[in-house]
Amino acid sequence: DAKTTQPTSMDCAEGRAANLPCNHSTISGNEYVYWYRQIHSQGPQYIIHGLKNNETNEMASLIITEDRKSSTLILPHATLRDTAVYYCIVMARGGSNYKLTFGKGTLLTVNP
């Protein structure tokens, strides 16, 4: 699976949009971009995933660049409860591939 690069930490004001970047320059054509987050002492929570089109769900939006070498997770109106470590993971789906390879992620701190 391709490696990802994320900033170590970011701050965001409550009520503002949080934009979390991820670089995955070696991504291949069959690899998806997944985002998970982990609030302190809890299990990781699935947020969203995408292949090449932008995706939106009730939690967030995922913007993937046309060349697919980077992506941005957008939390449109961050709240204090969104303070967590956010992981960007690249993984091929289907076949025998099955494991998520987590990096250190980005610690997002939402400030009042």
Add this chain to the structure above:
Amino acid sequence: DTGVSQDPRHKITKRGQNVTFRCDPISEHNRLYWYRQTLGQGPEFLTYFQNEAQLEKSRLLSDRFSAERPKGSFSTLEIQRTEQGDSAMYLCASSLAQGSADTQYFGPGTRLTVL
């Protein structure tokens, strides 16, 4: 609640003791995964089941570790002769492998402290 559940949530044991953790996946999910997470690090893959078959074990999983999923439903992870280095959060995840759909959903984890 129909999410992944894990039991116990916390376990404190003395070095040398055996411990067993249980994971109940989301109903009808055919894949089940175990991960381990130490302080300040992201989760690391340990092992994976498709139905009752254990298809891969990470090199992180020493001979003291054993996992089972006897009927393709719940799974247990046992650690024999625990060591202080086994102290970590043990996470279970499940997914429904159906075509290209295979999103993993995690449980709350079991935090193990070995004294």
